[in-house]
Amino acid sequence: MVEVLILVLFLISGGATGWMGVHLLPQEMLDDVTDVQRVRLGLTGLGTGIGLVAGLVFKRLRLQLMQQVRTMPTDLLISRSVGLILGLLVANLLLAPILLLPLAGGVTLVKPLAAVLSNVFFGVLGYNLAEVHGRTLLRLFNPTSTEALLVADGVLTPATPKILDTSVIIDGRIRGMLACGLLEGQAIVAQTVIDEMQQLADSTNLEKRAKGRRGLKLLRDLRDTYGRRLVINSTRYEGTGTDDRLLLLASDTGGTLVTADFNLAQVAQVKEIKVMNLSELVIALRPEVQPGDELLLKIVREGKEESQGVGYLEDGTMVVVEEGRTLIGSRQPVVVTGALQTPTGRMVFARRDKNGHKNNRSSKGSKSKAARSDSRTDSPEEQPST
CATH class of the missing domain: 1.10.287 (Helix Hairpins)
Structure with a gap:
């Protein structure tokens, strides 16, 4: 209407x-x-x-x-509004002498044309300048603000809003990231993400229904914990799916898309949208394992090759052990021989440390012998009297 x-x-x-x-x-x-x-x-x-x-x-x-x-963030909205007002003010101040000129005949059409063009030009100019230097503009109104001084000097980078994907909400890792302070700024949840989780919660599939309910419960807990920092974006973008709408939202707001979907992260990078891939973050935070490192690893299952066994480090990194199939279920010393980095994770290759195993048994035997000798050479006070 x-x-x-x-x-x-x-x-x-x-x-x-x-x-x-x-x-x-x-x-x-x-x-x-x-x-x-x-x-x-x-x-x-x-x-x-x-x-x-x-x-x-x-x-x-x-x-x-x-x-x-x-x-739009509140500070950016204010700075753009102030820039637009200042641009229009400058346009009208420069336009006043032109409007006072005594023009005759058809030349009088220059006055309204100049008024329209000058207001449009200076209004857009002030809007664009405020978008680029908005923080510096706000510093004029609050020059004593420490944050404004740091931002204006380039020491402090303003936090961008974080747009949450369905995957990071369902798996629950976003709660720990917010609690540890890894995510700064506002956390934006799009309406399309809520609709998708509601569809999962109403699904007849038990697994999907559990995921949807877990995601909605997490959003409710985050709302209770962080209050206004969690923003629900009600804008309904046009698109073929949730991923397309999230990309449009991230492009409009200039925020960072937080996701665990590898394909969505790749599309965001192609479209030059800021993205934080939790899978890559987890890989980056894993401790480095170098060739030659000795590990005490429990071999839990068979590998693809005939003689391989597979174990896992504490962070979930898979370790392929050569000649480890016969040792499934036991904890063995292994030596790292190499590592392979893949887009979905890291794979470590190792071999059995036979010398370390022997040294381990010999050290255990020496310890037992030393214990027996210590028990035989008790102090005179502890020996029974004859």
């Missing part, structure tokens, strides 16, 4: 401008015209067409502006 009203207003304004604009034409031109009424109708039609085009453009700009306002 609002869009239709906007179009009607622009049509009426354009038609009225064309109808009344016939008086702005030079008198010499009107003297050469035999039918002024036809010229008036022509100008009215032209003005109506221009008003229709302007209304459609304004409608699209209004939708984009409303989407940005709903998802």
Whole structure:
């Protein structure tokens, strides 16, 4: 209804401008015209067409502006508004001498044209400058703010909002990241993510239903814990799926997409969108294992090759042990021979440390012998009297 009203207003304004604009034409031109009424109708039609085009453009700009306002951080919204106001103020100050000039005839059309062009130019210029240097602009209003000084000097980087994917909400790792302070700024949950978790919670599949309920419960707990820091974005973007809508949201807000989906992270990087892949983060935080390191590893299952056994480190890294199939279920000393980094994780290769195993048994035997000798050579006070 609002869009239709906007179009009607622009049509009426354009038609009225064309109808009344016939008086702005030079008198010499009107003297050469035999039918002024036809010229008036022509100008009215032209003005109506221009008003229709302007209304459609304004409608699209209004939708984009409303989407940005709903998802834009408060400080950026304030800085852009101040920049726009300052740009319009400068435009009108520079325009005042032009409007006071005594122009005659058709030259008077320069005044409204200059007013429109100057307001558009300086308004857009102030908006863009505030977008780039908005933090510095806010520093003028609060020069004693320590954060404003650090941001203006480039020492402190402003935190970007974090847009949460369904995968990081369901697996629960986002709770620990927020608690440890690894994620700064606002955590944005898109409406499409909530809808997807609701569909999972209503599914007839027990596993999907459990995931959906776990994700909704986690969001409720995060809301109770962090309050306004958790933002629910109600903007409904057009797209073929949740991933497309999340990419549009991240592009509009300039935030960082937090996901555990490898494919979604790759698409975000192709579109030059900031992304934090939790799988890559986990890999980066794992302790480094170098060739030659000795490990005491429990071999739990068979490997792909005939003689291989497989074990796991404490962080979940898979270790393939050569000639370890016959030792499944036992804990054996192994020596790392190499590592392979893959997009989905890291794989470590090792071999049995036979010398270490013998040394281990010999050390155990020496310890037992030493214990027996210590028991035989007790102190005189502890020996029984004869």
